Amino acid sequence: MITVKNLKRYYGTGETAVKALRGVSFEIKKGEFVAIMGASGSGKTTLLRILALLDDATDGEYTIRGLQVSSLPEAERSYYRLTQVGYVFQDYALINEMSAAENVYILSMMEGKSRKESYKTALEALDKVGLKEKHNRIPDELSGGEKQRVAIARAIAKKPDILFADEPCANLDTRNSKQVLDVFKELNEKYGQTIIMVTHEPWHTEYVDRVITLEDGSLVSDEQKRR
Amino acid sequence: MIDDIRVGALIAYCSIKRGNKKTLMFIVFVLSLIFMNLVFLPSMIGGMTVLFTGMMQDYPYGDIVIEPSGDNTYINNADNVLQKVRAVEGVRAATKRLDVGASIEHKQKVVGVSITGLLPTEEYEVSRYPYIISEGDFIGELSRDEIIIGAMIAGTGFGSEIYDNLGEVRPGSLVDVTYSNGVKRTYKVKGIMEGTFELVDLNAIVHYKEIEEVYGLEGSKATSVVVRVDKQGSEDQVQDKIREAGVNEQIFTWADKSETLIKQAMQSMGAINIMSKFVSLIVGAALVLIIIYINVLNRKKEIGILKAVGITPGSIVLSYAFLSMFYVSLGIFAGLVLYFSLMFYFQANPVVFYETMEIRPQIDPVLLIESIVTMLTLSVIAGILPAWSVSKESILKAIWSR
Numbered sequence: 001m002i003t004v005k006n007l008k009r010y011y012g013t014g015e016t017a018v019k020a021l022r023g024v025s026f027e028i029k030k031g032e033f034v035a036i037m038g039a040s041g042s043g044k045t046t047l048l049r050i051l052a053l054l055d056d057a058t059d060g061e062y063t064i065r066g067l068q069v070s071s072l073p074e075a076e077r078s079y080y081r082l083t084q085v086g087y088v089f090q091d092y093a094l095i096n097e098m099s100a101a102e103n104v105y106i107l108s109m110m111e112g113k114s115r116k117e118s119y120k121t122a123l124e125a126l127d128k129v130g131l132k133e134k135h136n137r138i139p140d141e142l143s144g145g146e147k148q149r150v151a152i153a154r155a156i157a158k159k160p161d162i163l164f165a166d167e168p169c170a171n172l173d174t175r176n177s178k179q180v181l182d183v184f185k186e187l188n189e190k191y192g193q194t195i196i197m198v199t200h201e202p203w204h205t206e207y208v209d210r211v212i213t214l215e216d217g218s219l220v221s222d223e224q225k226r227r
Numbered sequence: 228m229i230d231d232i233r234v235g236a237l238i239a240y241c242s243i244k245r246g247n248k249k250t251l252m253f254i255v256f257v258l259s260l261i262f263m264n265l266v267f268l269p270s271m272i273g274g275m276t277v278l279f280t281g282m283m284q285d286y287p288y289g290d291i292v293i294e295p296s297g298d299n300t301y302i303n304n305a306d307n308v309l310q311k312v313r314a315v316e317g318v319r320a321a322t323k324r325l326d327v328g329a330s331i332e333h334k335q336k337v338v339g340v341s342i343t344g345l346l347p348t349e350e351y352e353v354s355r356y357p358y359i360i361s362e363g364d365f366i367g368e369l370s371r372d373e374i375i376i377g378a379m380i381a382g383t384g385f386g387s388e389i390y391d392n393l394g395e396v397r398p399g400s401l402v403d404v405t406y407s408n409g410v411k412r413t414y415k416v417k418g419i420m421e422g423t424f425e426l427v428d429l430n431a432i433v434h435y436k437e438i439e440e441v442y443g444l445e446g447s448k449a450t451s452v453v454v455r456v457d458k459q460g461s462e463d464q465v466q467d468k469i470r471e472a473g474v475n476e477q478i479f480t481w482a483d484k485s486e487t488l489i490k491q492a493m494q495s496m497g498a499i500n501i502m503s504k505f506v507s508l509i510v511g512a513a514l515v516l517i518i519i520y521i522n523v524l525n526r527k528k529e530i531g532i533l534k535a536v537g538i539t540p541g542s543i544v545l546s547y548a549f550l551s552m553f554y555v556s557l558g559i560f561a562g563l564v565l566y567f568s569l570m571f572y573f574q575a576n577p578v579v580f581y582e583t584m585e586i587r588p589q590i591d592p593v594l595l596i597e598s599i600v601t602m603l604t605l606s607v608i609a610g611i612l613p614a615w616s617v618s619k620e621s622i623l624k625a626i627w628s629r
Binding site: 049054055075078079081082083085087089093094095096097098099102106107109110111112115138154155158 | 230233234237238241242244245246529532533534535536537538539540542621622623626
């Protein structure tokens with residue numbers, strides 16, 4: 001489903017250039033739950049941002065189902081982000097002036113669905129993460145774990161092909177982290193959702209099928225876990 | 228595009244519904260002052276213009292004034308002209324006048340004036356002269372040795388200290404008038420007129436027949452025929468009709484006369500008005516842009532997030548245009564409330580210039596519409612420009628940079 005070949009990301013040019021990714025290659029199949037691990041500065045978040053079309057690679061190929069997405073113009077990348085890709089930020093990245101439901105259903109509206117239909121979709125997504133009852137709350141009225149689950153609901157409401165999560169439990173305690181990871185696991189097992197998650201917590205790998213480890217911008221291991 | 232509008236409207240709606248109300252009130256307050264700045268001074272200048280032009284109509288020129296053609300000093304057979312004019316549809320009243328130069332002397336004080344000979348009973352329908360007698364009475368049909376003196380030359384009205392005046396002149400005082408042809412007459416002052424207008428208060432009035440007699444005029448001569456129309460605004464049509472009725476003298480509307488006589492003053496005021504509008508517009512545009520730009524910068528991260536989750540830049544830009552239009556609409560509404568409150572206040576308590584000239588600001592619907600359209604146009608530009616600029620930034624830069 002995803003093919004990455006010799007992906008590079010340099011910040012700056014010449015000898016002073018920071019090489020965040022030094023030529024990473026791998027493939028991810030549909031329905032896989034993959035963890036990208038590594039120490040701070042290993043390039044895992046940079047890789048995830050490029051895969052989620054939030055950033056551009058300096059060099060290399062990146063295809064989703066054979067389509068070279070890294071070279072798409074911004075308008076098409078925007079459409080791809082809207083329809084094919086879900087992204088869960090480390091700091092939730094919710095719009096503070098929107099309720100949980102509005103944070104979720106705005107994307108369905110962007111896809112052209114009616115407000116009523118979008119609302120229904122949002123409630124379904126919030127139900128999946130156990131927050132249907134709190135759909136009218138704004139982010140400030142939710143706990144950290146609840147905010148992250150709203151962010152997940154936003155990412156999965158549009159039923160994307162791939163769900164990216166950038167250290168989704170970094171700001172959560174163990175109990176809330178487990179809740180979030182349980183949601184990912186259920187999405188993966190029950191709905192066959194492809195999930196690529198950046199994490200630095202070893203115990204998170206209990207939930208995934210495969211662990212890709214980066215070190216200093218290079219892939220140093222690619223290990224199957226569950227299946 | 229429709230989806231962009233729907234999503235843009237949703238973002239703007241949420242921002243308004245749950246945004247900081249104090250900030251909103253502050254923005255609206257500032258915008259209302261910007262709107263006031265656009266409309267208030269032009270309204271005051273409009274009031275001054277109305278005051279001056281109103282005085283031109285009420286005293287020397289009426290709505291239409293007929294003057295001798297070519298180099299002639301007088302309109303010959305003014306009664307014939309009056310007969311034709313009065314028969315014209317749309318004419319309410321008309322009268323003839325004789326203006327001459329003279330000097331007035333009282334207790335060794337001499338002042339040069341313009342004296343108007345008029346028919347007192349006809350003036351009640353044509354001018355406000357009979358209604359501005361501050362002391363004494365207006366002259367009557369039989370007044371021959373009586374004169375009405377302007378307050379500034381009498382030494383009683385505002386401006387007396389600026390111009391030469393006769394000092395202690397009051398109703399009943401005797402003054403000696405030497406006309407431009409050398410004829411001397413003594414008159415008893417019947418009244419003092421005060422129109423708070425130099426063209427009135429520096430003049431004097433006697434009966435039409437008095438001038439006729441002094442200058443030995445025959446055949447109903449006049450230096451002007453002053454006409455009032457039934458309906459304000461119909462001056463141009465009535466002017467044409469008078470021409471069609473066979474009046475071959477020069478025919479002017481009050482606007483023509485105002486243009487030549489107080490053209491310079493009006494041009495100066497017009498220039499001030501245009502400059503004031505221009506400066507207000509620039510200041511207004513800058514303030515609206517700054518307010519919205521700060522707002523957009525505070526939401527830069529939000530814009531990055533919206534882009535990251537797939538909201539199109541078009542929706543984001545539209546949301547700020549809607550938001551900006553909402554702020555400005557509220558600002559216009561608050562500005563209108565403030566404006567009309569001030570207008571009503573100044574209608575009841577006019578601004579007084581030169582102690583006597585009361586200026587009531589004019590509410591000009593065209594000016595208001597122009598200002599509203601200008602502010603709304605500005606709001607769209609002010610909303611779109613910064614949002615467009617931020618939406619063009621990379622997602623990561625928008626989310627994480629400050």
